[in-house]
């Protein structure tokens with residue numbers, strides 16, 4: 172079936188999907204985010220079944236199905252870069268500025284690394300194994316961005332750090 | 339014993355960067371009419387298509403309940419219509435289950451997507467992340483793939499040069515696939531010089547944005563033999579989903595793909611997958627995934643991806659002779675197009691990229707960030 176339709180005077184119409192929304196942070200998530208926001212403390216949960224400290228925390232261990240409520244442990248704020256990529260494209264959802272280093276950071280005392288942005292150093296100088304620490308946002312926020320970014324513990328070849336984001 | 343299920347016909351549109359002058363219903367109708375013409379089937383309750391399964395994505399379609407706009411095309415008025423909002427190989431699996439369970443004898447599977455519609459594919463995949471922990475830091479599937487490629491490449495000895503080879507080959511093969519249009523061949527130097535997206539991923543390592551639709555007719559064995567003289571049997575399917583948080587996973591381990599493959603091989607009675615397939619169609623959304631998924635499928639030794647490319651493995655193992663996803667299929671249709679291409683090979687209808695006498699093929703699909711969810715299907719002919 173070969174169609175060669177006449178497309179004179181045909182056009183496309185611009186549209187947009189944008190829907191303001193609210194999400195329940197959960198009982199475990201609320202506690203985690205409040206501790207970040209108000210106390211600058213990073214909390215994980217420890218599964219008695221598999222002895223794993225999970226960050227971000229959650230209500231149930233996905234390996235053992237154990238109930239993880241009230242198994243809080245404090246982790247970080249320092250940790251180790253386990254893996255990273257350098258995001259070099261700008262887009263609505265990508266925090267400025269780019270290049271943006273997104274790293275899997277295993278906080279001291281945690282078993283599962285957390286993805287966060289790494290600043291305060293030249294993106295080309297980031298290496299696996301780098302020791303980093305959390306830099307908390309000056310103003311209150313309601314997501315993981317209570318930690319604005321991570322920075323190297325020891326001075327590194329410098330570059331502009333990430334600009335703080337709007338809450 | 340459960341009934342065998344056969345793929346009786348395959349149809350697809352061309353895959354293009356921007357089918358601006360076609361709505362998704364139009365693309366799907368083109369495929370449906372092709373399938374009906376090939377099989378002589380109707381939607382009659384007396385021996386016709388008993389169930390229609392569509393594959394689409396609400397955000398790519400920019401409307402909720404995206405199958406709602408498809409009822410007419412699917413022949414679903416007063417009938418059985420289902421939607422798979424997942425990578426399309428799940429629809430084949432679903433149709434297989436519907437027939438084997440005895441609910442229906444003939445199933446239509448029809449997937450569509452216009453990736454050109456959203457301004458940014460990364461903005462769409464960003465929405466797959468949770469709003470508290472992973473969206474705020476800017477994750478999308480490209481960034482997640484960058485993290486996985488970084489973890490995998492060193493472990494498997496896969497460098498920039500290997501990835502360039504994979505892309506050059508895919509673009510070359512795409513020129514032999516009549517359903518791929520408007521995709522230029524590239525040189526290794528062009529790939530090596532293309533801008534980095536998320537280290538070590540480059541622009542030319544990523545599957546091109548594309549629009550199109552693909553469909554299959556599935557039928558129980560006795561009906562399949564009436565519909566076609568060359569049915570392609572679904573010998574085994576397996577899938578597996580890994581954890582949600584990237585930090586909970588070993589990104590270079592291929593854990594979910596190894597599980598999915600083991601399930602598919604067991605169901606197909608395959609003990610030694612290394613030499614079991616005449617054709618392999620896998621979903622390589624990014625160049626590093628071609629060697630990585632081959633390792634996960636057990637077709638290349640673990641950690642041997644770089645050496646495999648050096649030794650001409652992709653050609654020898656007849657991997658993605660269609661061009662693969664690197665030649666351009668939408669994210670949610672990758673595995674379904676792979677199954678369609680594998681079925682064409684087994685039916686002897688693969689045109690310029692036909693493998694003579696192909697008897698058994700593997701089709702693979704993947705969805706989620708950094709290969710979270712894999713599906714493997716083993717297809718055979720008589």
Ligand SMILES: [Zn+2]
Nearest residue numbers: 218221232235
């Ligand atoms: Zn546990």
